[in-house]
Amino acid sequence: HATVRGYIHGLVTIDVQNENNDKLSKQTTEDIQMNIKKLLNCHKTKRFPAIxxxxxxxxxxxxxxxxxxxxDFDECVYExxxxxxxxxxxxxQQFGNMLLLDDDP
Structure with a gap:
């Protein structure tokens, strides 16, 4: 599944999701990025980490x-x-215990 958004200043964003929520390999994402770059004839692309x-x-x-x-939260100690x-x-793992008040660190 892919969502493509175009903006009036020339920016195009593409959100690619797979149906099983499996993490795509780095090679697969690089291949997708290169194919989009060729298809859109653009000079600059940027890939962000998956959410x-x-x-x-x-x-x-x-x-x-x-x-x-x-x-890098691995557990909720208290809520x-x-x-x-x-x-x-x-x-x-990086910060130890972190206090969040109304989801604000």
């Missing part, structure tokens, strides 16, 4: 300026809702 969807633990945290940051906010303590 992992549907995992046991959500690895992505939006920032205040709407950037999406991926952490509760107080009268004021959602409180989570997530474990990360």
């Amino acid at each position: 992992q969807r549907g995992g046991k633990i959500d690895r992505y945290v939006p920032t205040a300026v709407d950037l999406l940051v991926e952490y 509760t809702n107080s009268p004021y906010q959602n409180i989570k303590i997530m474990h990360s």
Whole structure:
């Protein structure tokens, strides 16, 4: 499955997803990128890491300026809702335990 978006300034984005949510090999993604570059006759392309969807633990945290940051969370140590906010303590291999208040680190 692929979604293609064109913008008035010439930018074209293509989101490629496989039906089994299996990770595509690096060679496959490079082949797709080169074929698109040839088809569109463009000079510059950029490939971004795949977003992992549907995992046991959500690895992505939006920032205040709407950037999406991926952490290496491997477990939720604690989660509760107080009268004021959602409180989570997530474990990360890189950072140890991380406090998230309303999904804000």
